[in-house]
Amino acid sequence: MTYDWSPNMNLPHVLKDQLLSTIGPAPKEVTHINYDSRKITNNGCFVCIKGDNTDGHLFIEKAVFQGAVQIIGDNQEVMIENAKRYSDVQFILVREPKKALALYSSYLQSHAHKQMSLIGVTGTFGKTTITAYIRNLLNGAGIKTGSIGTAGVWDHKSSLSLHRSTPTTPESSDLHAHLKRMRNRDISCVVMEATSIGLDQERLFGLHFDIAVHSNLHPEHLDYHGTFEQYKQAKLRLFEQANVAVVNIDDEGMSKDILSTFKGELWTYGIHHNATVQAENLKATQNGSSFDLLIKDEKHHIFIPVLGTHNIYNFLASLCVCLAKGFTIQEISPLFHKLEGPPGRLQLIPEFPDRKMIFDFSHTPVALENLLKTIKPIPYKRLIIMITGIGIREKSLRAPIAKAVEGRADEIIVTADHPGDEDPVVVVNDVIAGFETTTKNVHPVPNRGEAIKKAMGLAKEGDLILITGLCMEEFQIIKGKKVPYHDYDHVKEFLHSSKPQEYLREVSVYK
Numbered sequence: 246m247t248y249d250w251s252p253n254m255n256l257p258h259v260l261k262d263q264l265l266s267t268i269g270p271a272p273k274e275v276t277h278i279n280y281d282s283r284k285i286t287n288n289g290c291f292v293c294i295k296g297d298n299t300d301g302h303l304f305i306e307k308a309v310f311q312g313a314v315q316i317i318g319d320n321q322e323v324m325i326e327n328a329k330r331y332s333d334v335q336f337i338l339v340r341e342p343k344k345a346l347a348l349y350s351s352y353l354q355s356h357a358h359k360q361m362s363l364i365g366v367t368g369t370f371g372k373t374t375i376t377a378y379i380r381n382l383l384n385g386a387g388i389k390t391g392s393i394g395t396a397g398v399w400d401h402k403s404s405l406s407l408h409r410s411t412p413t414t415p416e417s418s419d420l421h422a423h424l425k426r427m428r429n430r431d432i433s434c435v436v437m438e439a440t441s442i443g444l445d446q447e448r449l450f451g452l453h454f455d456i457a458v459h460s461n462l463h464p465e466h467l468d469y470h471g472t473f474e475q476y477k478q479a480k481l482r483l484f485e486q487a488n489v490a491v492v493n494i495d496d497e498g499m500s501k502d503i504l505s506t507f508k509g510e511l512w513t514y515g516i517h518h519n520a521t522v523q524a525e526n527l528k529a530t531q532n533g534s535s536f537d538l539l540i541k542d543e544k545h546h547i548f549i550p551v552l553g554t555h556n557i558y559n560f561l562a563s564l565c566v567c568l569a570k571g572f573t574i575q576e577i578s579p580l581f582h583k584l585e586g587p588p589g590r591l592q593l594i595p596e597f598p599d600r601k602m603i604f605d606f607s608h609t610p611v612a613l614e615n616l617l618k619t620i621k622p623i624p625y626k627r628l629i630i631m632i633t634g635i636g637i638r639e640k641s642l643r644a645p646i647a648k649a650v651e652g653r654a655d656e657i658i659v660t661a662d663h664p665g666d667e668d669p670v671v672v673v674n675d676v677i678a679g680f681e682t683t684t685k686n687v688h689p690v691p692n693r694g695e696a697i698k699k700a701m702g703l704a705k706e707g708d709l710i711l712i713t714g715l716c717m718e719e720f721q722i723i724k725g726k727k728v729p730y731h732d733y734d735h736v737k738e739f740l741h742s743s744k745p746q747e748y749l750r751e752v753s754v755y756k
């Protein structure tokens with residue numbers, strides 16, 4: 246049964262291309278839309294999505310019980326069956342419920358996205374960092390810019406508290422609600438991470454991006470996408486929705502695909518190949534990176550207060566966005582000395598006099614090994630590293646974490662992150678079991694805050710302290726509860742303590 250579109254159907258016009266048929270009375274009012282029956286309340290529209298574990302169509306009854314007045318789905322048989330049972334509810338049969346969810350969500354949020362400029366960032370590594378750099382530079386340049394991604398949802402000033410449904414790219418109904426919230430705060434530009442899974446699940450369907458940014462492509466999420474090719478095709482979809490593309494020309498994963506298919510304005514960046522914006526003569530310095538920037542045959546000497554070659558790539562991507570937005574290098578360069586990445590990604594903590602201190606999110610053996618490679622060019626007297634076992638995640642990673650840093654630091658503090666239901670002492674001892682030859686200069690401190698102070702207490706002039714683990718999160722999970730926690734509070738406590746020496750005392754945890 247197929248209905249022709251008619252204006253009297255009382256349905257938002259946005260659903261026109263998705264609509265197959267409707268049964269039941271059009272509701273007087275629809276106040277919200279959701280893909281999860283548990284989040285539906287009075288006057289809601291529930292969209293049935295087939296997932297990996299279950300099928301949203303099984304929860305129609307629950308959604309109606311919770312107050313749904315409209316149901317959207319693609320299973321004709323189930324929809325008709327339920328329409329007979331709930332004659333006061335409108336059932337809308339569509340071609341693709343995920344697309345309908347995105348379109349209808351946009352409508353219910355007054356198409357807020359159309360009143361703002363959108364920038365999408367995709368790639369395997371660097372999305373969160375590039376997103377933070379773009380937000381930082383554009384705000385500095387006077388464009389009120391918000392961001393959405395792994396680091397949360399930010400307006401131009403600070404992080405907004407909200408419930409997260411996905412780790413990075415929100416489901417479309419949540420995304421449009423965030424966009425409306427941004428618009429209400431006078432945000433005129435939003436930069437967002439576009440993950441392959443988010444793109445594949447149509448969370449960004451119907452959005453139009455002024456600029457799409459590519460970082461790089463390496464195998465990831467193959468359990469979800471099946472093949473590397475399918476993973477790449479999902480990421481490439483972002484560029485079909487954009488006017489301008491910013492492409493890392495050094496990346497072998499997908500740059501050629503974008504360059505050969507993209508029809509709009511192109512900006513390239515890189516270090517090893519000629520690009521619109523190219524960096525050369527890279528040098529790691531005490532507090533950041535310096536290099537020469539080549540833009541259209543002009544050379545500019547640049548310093549940015551961030552470490553690591555990968556972050557120079559991330560910076561180049563962000564700079565291309567500013568240039569594509571019409572700023573000149575002269576207008577943007579005064580902002581470089583204040584460039585800020587996302588919390589906890591090679592984040593320099595400047596407050597500790599005569600010592601260098603870095604927070605980094607690495608909490609796996611591979612990430613720790615990469616971190617130790619990245620900091621190599623930084624001059625320091627002694628290296629002090631704090632590593633963490635994680636209570637709520639794979640136990641099997643604890644011992645390898647110790648192995649990754651063994652013999653590569655002068656002092657190693659071992660602590661526990663998110664102990665969950667585990668005794669932090671046990672977590673710490675599991676990590677320590679991974680040291681193969683010696684536990685000399687290994688300091689077990691089960692409480693993360695105390696461990697930070699211990700690391701700071703051990704540091705002398707000229708030393709480098711690496712604080713690793715899940716430090717960008719503002720809570721610790723302890724016995725199923727999120728307990729407010731921030732690394733930075735402990736840094737401040739140490740610096741303001743009249744007796745910092747007391748943190749040097751040993752804490753004995755071996756049982």
Ligand SMILES: CC(=O)N[C@H]1[C@@H](OP(=O)(O)OP(=O)(O)OC[C@H]2O[C@@H](n3ccc(=O)[nH]c3=O)[C@H](O)[C@@H]2O)O[C@H](CO)[C@@H](O)[C@@H]1O[C@H](C)C(=O)N[C@@H](C)C(=O)N[C@H](CCC(=O)O)C(=O)O
Nearest residue numbers: 280281282294296297298299301304411412413414440442
């Ligand atoms: C693997 C994956 O992508 N899962 C997504 C998928 O879940 P699923 O297939 O398991 O759903 P399901 O449990 O079978 O349920 C099917 C439907 O029934 C609904 N339901 C279920 C139970 C109920 O009582 N009532 C009800 O309505 C569910 O809300 C859902 O709509 O469909 C759901 C609804 O559309 C998504 O929210 C969910 O994302 C989950 C939360 C998730 O964590 N996804 C991760 C993998 C993800 O998207 N990550 C990327 C980052 C990747 C990166 O790091 O690069 C991201 O962008 O965040």
Ligand SMILES: Nc1ncnc2c1ncn2[C@@H]1O[C@H](COP(=O)(O)OP(=O)(O)OP(=O)(O)O)[C@@H](O)[C@H]1O
Nearest residue numbers: 368369370371372373374375395460555558559590
């Ligand atoms: N451009 C890059 N190239 C290679 N590696 C990078 C790049 N940028 C960041 N990394 C590495 O990836 C890690 C994660 O960076 P970031 O959070 O910015 O990436 P992401 O794509 O958002 O990943 P996630 O979604 O897992 O957070 C960093 O700690 C760093 O080790």
